[in-house]
Amino acid sequence: MDNSQFRRYGHEFVDWIADYLETIEKRPVRAVVSPGEIAARLPAEPPEKAERMEEIFNDFNKIIMPGMTHWQHPGWHAYFPANNSPESILAELLTAGIGAQGMSWVTSPAATELEDRVMEWLRKMIGLPEGFSGVIQDTASTATLCALLSARERATGFEANEKGLRRPLTVYATSETHSSLEKGIKIAGYGRENLRLVPVDSGFAMNPEALQGAILRDKAAGFQPAFVAATLGTTSSSAIDPLKPIGEIASRHGLWLHADGAYGGTAALCPENRWILDGAEKLDSFVFNPHKWMLTNFDCSAYFVKDPGTLIRTFEIHPEYLKTGVDPYVKNYRDWGIQLGRRFRALKLWFVIRSYGVEGLRAFVREHQRLARLFRGWAMEEPDFEVLAPSPLGLVCFRLNDGRGEEALNRLNRALLDDINASGRVFLTHTVLGGRFALRMVVGSRLTQERHVRLAWDIVRASGRRVKAEFSPA
Amino acid sequence: MDNSQFRRYGHEFVDWIADYLETIEKRPVRAVVSPGEIAARLPAEPPEKAERMEEIFNDFNKIIMPGMTHWQHPGWHAYFPANNSPESILAELLTAGIGAQGMSWVTSPAATELEDRVMEWLRKMIGLPEGFSGVIQDTASTATLCALLSARERATGFEANEKGLRRPLTVYATSETHSSLEKGIKIAGYGRENLRLVPVDSGFAMNPEALQGAILRDKAAGFQPAFVAATLGTTSSSAIDPLKPIGEIASRHGLWLHADGAYGGTAALCPENRWILDGAEKLDSFVFNPHKWMLTNFDCSAYFVKDPGTLIRTFEIHPEYLKTGVDPYVKNYRDWGIQLGRRFRALKLWFVIRSYGVEGLRAFVREHQRLARLFRGWAMEEPDFEVLAPSPLGLVCFRLNDGRGEEALNRLNRALLDDINASGRVFLTHTVLGGRFALRMVVGSRLTQERHVRLAWDIVRASGRRVKAEFSPA
Numbered sequence: 001m002d003n004s005q006f007r008r009y010g011h012e013f014v015d016w017i018a019d020y021l022e023t024i025e026k027r028p029v030r031a032v033v034s035p036g037e038i039a040a041r042l043p044a045e046p047p048e049k050a051e052r053m054e055e056i057f058n059d060f061n062k063i064i065m066p067g068m069t070h071w072q073h074p075g076w077h078a079y080f081p082a083n084n085s086p087e088s089i090l091a092e093l094l095t096a097g098i099g100a101q102g103m104s105w106v107t108s109p110a111a112t113e114l115e116d117r118v119m120e121w122l123r124k125m126i127g128l129p130e131g132f133s134g135v136i137q138d139t140a141s142t143a144t145l146c147a148l149l150s151a152r153e154r155a156t157g158f159e160a161n162e163k164g165l166r167r168p169l170t171v172y173a174t175s176e177t178h179s180s181l182e183k184g185i186k187i188a189g190y191g192r193e194n195l196r197l198v199p200v201d202s203g204f205a206m207n208p209e210a211l212q213g214a215i216l217r218d219k220a221a222g223f224q225p226a227f228v229a230a231t232l233g234t235t236s237s238s239a240i241d242p243l244k245p246i247g248e249i250a251s252r253h254g255l256w257l258h259a260d261g262a263y264g265g266t267a268a269l270c271p272e273n274r275w276i277l278d279g280a281e282k283l284d285s286f287v288f289n290p291h292k293w294m295l296t297n298f299d300c301s302a303y304f305v306k307d308p309g310t311l312i313r314t315f316e317i318h319p320e321y322l323k324t325g326v327d328p329y330v331k332n333y334r335d336w337g338i339q340l341g342r343r344f345r346a347l348k349l350w351f352v353i354r355s356y357g358v359e360g361l362r363a364f365v366r367e368h369q370r371l372a373r374l375f376r377g378w379a380m381e382e383p384d385f386e387v388l389a390p391s392p393l394g395l396v397c398f399r400l401n402d403g404r405g406e407e408a409l410n411r412l413n414r415a416l417l418d419d420i421n422a423s424g425r426v427f428l429t430h431t432v433l434g435g436r437f438a439l440r441m442v443v444g445s446r447l448t449q450e451r452h453v454r455l456a457w458d459i460v461r462a463s464g465r466r467v468k469a470e471f472s473p474a
Numbered sequence: 475m476d477n478s479q480f481r482r483y484g485h486e487f488v489d490w491i492a493d494y495l496e497t498i499e500k501r502p503v504r505a506v507v508s509p510g511e512i513a514a515r516l517p518a519e520p521p522e523k524a525e526r527m528e529e530i531f532n533d534f535n536k537i538i539m540p541g542m543t544h545w546q547h548p549g550w551h552a553y554f555p556a557n558n559s560p561e562s563i564l565a566e567l568l569t570a571g572i573g574a575q576g577m578s579w580v581t582s583p584a585a586t587e588l589e590d591r592v593m594e595w596l597r598k599m600i601g602l603p604e605g606f607s608g609v610i611q612d613t614a615s616t617a618t619l620c621a622l623l624s625a626r627e628r629a630t631g632f633e634a635n636e637k638g639l640r641r642p643l644t645v646y647a648t649s650e651t652h653s654s655l656e657k658g659i660k661i662a663g664y665g666r667e668n669l670r671l672v673p674v675d676s677g678f679a680m681n682p683e684a685l686q687g688a689i690l691r692d693k694a695a696g697f698q699p700a701f702v703a704a705t706l707g708t709t710s711s712s713a714i715d716p717l718k719p720i721g722e723i724a725s726r727h728g729l730w731l732h733a734d735g736a737y738g739g740t741a742a743l744c745p746e747n748r749w750i751l752d753g754a755e756k757l758d759s760f761v762f763n764p765h766k767w768m769l770t771n772f773d774c775s776a777y778f779v780k781d782p783g784t785l786i787r788t789f790e791i792h793p794e795y796l797k798t799g800v801d802p803y804v805k806n807y808r809d810w811g812i813q814l815g816r817r818f819r820a821l822k823l824w825f826v827i828r829s830y831g832v833e834g835l836r837a838f839v840r841e842h843q844r845l846a847r848l849f850r851g852w853a854m855e856e857p858d859f860e861v862l863a864p865s866p867l868g869l870v871c872f873r874l875n876d877g878r879g880e881e882a883l884n885r886l887n888r889a890l891l892d893d894i895n896a897s898g899r900v901f902l903t904h905t906v907l908g909g910r911f912a913l914r915m916v917v918g919s920r921l922t923q924e925r926h927v928r929l930a931w932d933i934v935r936a937s938g939r940r941v942k943a944e945f946s947p948a
Contacts, residue, residue, distance in 0.1 A: 001560045010485075010488030014567070087527070098542060099557075101545055109541045183812070191634070236795055291815075357521050357525065358520055360524050
């Protein structure tokens with residue numbers, strides 16, 4: 001493709017994206033396809049000869065798009081959102097165009113220095129105390145793994161890197177902690193049996209006294225408690241583990257304190273939400289995802305550490321072919337994480353923060369919280385519906401409850417979820433809270449307005465009536 | 475930003491990229507800035523108010539661009555390239571515009587099914603035997619870590635995930651193996667002291683008899699040999715470890731055999747290079763990076779495994795909030811690696827493979843190999859220059875050698891490299907081969923033509939004369 005063709009298709013694709021976002025509401029949120037349906041339309045053999053972009057783009061529209069689930073749809077209330085914005089798309093376009101790889105300072109000094117600066121901006125924006133250093137990771141899964149590895153090395157005096165981890169280090173979290181912690185525990189060699197699930201309170205947040213008890217029991221039994229994960233906005237119910245008492249216990253017993261604010265961290269942009277970070281001065285590491293609730297497209301996870309020296313010592317490698325003359329004077333972010341190669345992700349953060357201003361980002365979070373409270377109010381007022389957890393952020397967990405037994409209720413609500421999603425106009429997902437099947441309604445997509453939340457509620461209510469009638473309590 | 479502004483800036487940025495690529499040759503390859511220079515031009519405080527895209531883009535051009543090192547420059551002969559192409563940029567634009575996240579089949583069926591299909595295409599394209607299953611990872615570092623973790627679990631009967639790794643598993647590689655292996659060994663809890671460096675032959679490739687000896691010694695000493703990494707195109711010199719004898723030894727002793735073809739794998743597109751995969755049927759896992767030499771922009775790493783069951787069992791997690799009704803019938807790629815969230819990377823591969831056709835991609839590799847041979851020939855013929863390793867792919871390792879002592883030669887060649895790069899017209903990096911400081915000249919950028927390689931050689935020769943005169947052998 002020559003440059004003139006690139007210009008032509010570039011303009012066409014930009015317009016396609018603008019059209020897509022303008023009309024996204026008309027598409028079903030979830031792809032309406034069966035397993036294998038898309039694959040069946042893709043040739044088994046790679047093309048020997050070059051094909052024209054026109055054909056490829058045509059197939060993109062005919063074959064790929066019907067199989068996409070639309071994360072930017074205003075009816076997206078599933079999981080947590082993966083936010084996006086026109087400004088972030090534009091930055092990604094430039095990033096792709098330049099195609100730089102920022103493993104070392106020298107391989108693009110601006111990529112490193114801009115990352116350093118926007119991470120410092122983010123730290124200030126959410127009110128994380130001074131002294132934390134930031135680095136962009138792809139996902140919170142990776143960031144939490146980095147935390148587990150740094151903690152492992154600190155706990156063993158950097159011996160695990162050398163000899164392997166040969167003694168049981170214990171890790172503390174709750175049943176509500178994100179599954180990436182368990183995954184990280186396996187990867188880092190702690191062993192899943194050394195994960196202690198600390199009981200939660202009625203709002204699904206960690207009970208600090210229970211944490212203290214678990215640590216003491218493990219110490220008495222000869223284990224070495226090493227790591228505690230607090231979650232600021234759990235995936236199931238957005239519960240906020242109380243950082244302050246957890247931090248006091250962690251620091252008393254020498255545990256690494258990591259906070260996973262993948263979803264909730266963005267809320268701290270607003271001073272009225274800053275309580276979730278109360279006690280943050282005790283943190284060793286903290287992660288939140290601008291790609292979830294801060295208009296920056298996936299992937300972009302902001303990881304902060306109190307002591308970058310430990311992080312670097314955990315990961316650094318010094319092969320001859322990567323050495324540069326400026327190494328003593330610069331940050332080489334390759335030593336701040338698992339991957340060697342690094343995309344220039346700071347650019348989109350810079351574009352987003354400047355385009356909206358801190359003020360604009362705050363307004364966005366506030367509006368979503370207001371809409372979630374609205375939905376929560378409706379669900380609480382409606383006979384036969386109940387709310388199953390506090391909603392400190394933008395997530396409401398609810399279910400239909402017409403008084404039938406718990407098992408029947410779980411079946412009923414599973415049917416309710418399917419019926420709601422069959423509408424194609426909204427997409428909700430589920431969880432289980434204390435044994436109860438719960439529907440999760442997240443408000444967090446950029447395009448979601450009050451009318452969409454009202455529509456969602458109308459659909460929920462109509463589906464509620466329908467499934468109640470279909471599944472008689474008998 | 476409203477949609478009409480998005481269109482306007484989108485068109486402007488597309489044109490900017492076209493202009494950038496058209497005129498990239500006029501820029502110095504490496505950024506000419508000192509540490510801290512870019513940072514000093516970025517405000518310390520995040521903006522409270524929204525700023526206009528015009529200002530942001532202006533700053534991008536004024537502040538960021540002078541600090542970029544241009545990986546797409548035709549004078550890029552450093553490290554390995556991070557290839558790009560107009561078609562790949564266009565696909566990334568669409569990917570960013572849609573903003574989907576492909577952790578599960580249901581979160582975008584087309585993303586999963588297209589990934590499955592293009593990975594199967596890639597397998598066929600490079601002649602990897604049937605029966606390997608593919609998944610896209612971000613980088614080869616991550617892929618190699620996945621291999622180490624799968625091997626750890628297979629070797630311990632999936633006990634390490636549960637209890638932690640409590641016994642010494644040994645790993646085999648050469649001094650030339652990429653540093654990501656050492657990093658992965660630390661992360662996965664093997665412990666660096668359990669890495670055995672197998673001696674290399676005169677061409678820097680693994681000596682299989684030495685491997686066999688090391689395994690036997692370890693077995694006799696009570697270690698459990700678990701993993702051997704063969705490299706197809708080492709970073710320092712592009713040496714090809716001989717897969718066939720290594721595979722026979724690995725299979726005899728029950729070791730996991732991983733091949734790191736991050737750079738070299740793409741060469742197997744051409745039948746005349748397929749010998750590098752001779753013995754591939756014994757592989758347990760294999761990785762190569764389309765983002766290095768196959769016109770696909772960073773990041774995109776193709777990871778293949780013989781037994782996806784082991785990979786999935788190593789990583790799978792089943793939290794309630796991720797369960798879907800179709801789980802038994804579909805691939806959920808979140809269980810094929812470390813991260814939960816996944817970008818839709820298959821789209822750019824699909825665009826690239828179709829746009830160039832296998833034929834076009836082969837022609838691209840062949841031309842680079844031809845140009846590297848040209849350069850190698852010139853370096854061999856030139857008095858005072860010598861070539862330090864075989865060049866089976868697109869990399870030539872050479873140095874100036876006017877007969878002075880080895881230590882003085884190392885100083886001389888370090889000065890040579892600095893002088894060459896000070897030209898701003900080419901960018902080469904270095905390594906050390908058998909104690910000798912070597913300059914690495916890689917031919918692999920999309921825009922590099924014969925005239926650029928001739929220019930590089932002219933610069934090298936002129937710099938050679940200059941530094942020889944400056945650094946008299948005394």
